[in-house]
Amino acid sequence: MRLFPIVLLIAAAILSGCVMTPPPGAVGGRPSPATNTRAAQAVARLVEVASRMEPQIESECRARTTGRNCDYRLVIDDRLDEPPNAFQTEDRAGRPVIGVTLAMLAEVRNSDELAFVFGHEAAHHIAGHIVSRQRDAAIGAVFLGRAAQAQGADARAVRQAQQLGAELGSRLYSKDYELEADRLGTIITWNAGYDPLKGAAFFLRLPDPKAVLLGTHPPNQLRFDVVRETVAELRRKGR
Template identity: 50%
Template sequence: MRAFALLALPLLVACVEPTTTPRPGGSTTAPAATSSNAAHLTPSQANREFVRVVQTIEPIAEAECRRRAPRSNCDFLIVIDDRPNQPPNAFQTLDDTGRPVIAFNLGLIAMAHNADELAFVLGHEAAHHINGHIARTQANAATGALIFAGLAALTGAGENEVRAAQDIGATVGARSYSKDFELEADALGTRITARAGYDPVRGAAFFTRIPDPGNRFLGTHPPNAARIETVRREAAKL
């Protein structure tokens, strides 16, 4: 793995709630990681820290993937989305061969206050893949589409109405457990971050600077306070 420019990939599992509807082994010991104590990283510092974080977190995440999901492709490809003027974001998806891809955009790297935050976000995104969240989201979407389309057909709805119900069902199904998936990724991401030598609790301070989605019905992300509490609780077990 080495970071490079990412031109376009579907956003499937994002660490920052999108403003549009999303489309549905062995043990490794890493060297202790160091973090900047500055209140905010300069652009050059952020870029250097990002490279260090990737080099440190990636083998830990891949080892955890092989241990927890031995049938999965655990060869992470970590890339940078260098499109200008994008809101801060990171996401996990799969390429055409099924290889897990984690993308950071420049906005998110720039907003990091320290390496712990970059490490936690990377660990979180890796955890989405290890936990199989893309496949589980797609399965939930398919189930929702089937149920809603079936109910519409039973009421005598026409073809267009059934198709619309199917689309709504897919959205409802995909979002039904998305908050749980985020908290699962936060918990496993905490472990990955800590095993790489970073401080996940300090890293989770990232949530204090992004919009709080609250606890909206069918929202894609849980409240920021719930995410921070999950990290603190998981870190206390380590």
């Protein structure tokens, strides 16, 4: 997980953003001392958390997978109009990538929350969720595409059915994957010495997706309960 060259970019992006859009208290288009302090604190928090989480993330990846790339890369989305978000993907070489937006770095209130975000996103790669969702989408596309063909649909309608099937298929087990990542992310966060319960408090500030059929994320309280149950299990095991 390469971090320090990116940290310099983060600091520049945060400060330049303040110059472009002065926050309350800024004078003459320049960031206020309070803004500079918050930016410096965000960078320091990122360095500290990433340095502690990296060995735990990569160790867990190697222990739970075989032949999978466990050399994580941290990416910062420095677009100022992006909302608080974190994501996991892979580059062309199959290297796992954890991405966070500047708004996410500003939104987290403590190191425990940032650590849990990293742990959760890292868990998606370890559990193979990208491949699983691609498989789910392919199955959905084939199923609805064949159903449309059986009804005598033309080529355009079949393609539309396949696209719809892929979307529905990718969502079918999405909530299960999120809960699995919450559980494994809790273990990684715990092993790195952070408090997953404090980290998962971030959920309780998010808009609640509730129990929506074929939604991408489970209700926030359910996710928090999974973290709480996992922490209780870790305590019982004396870890």
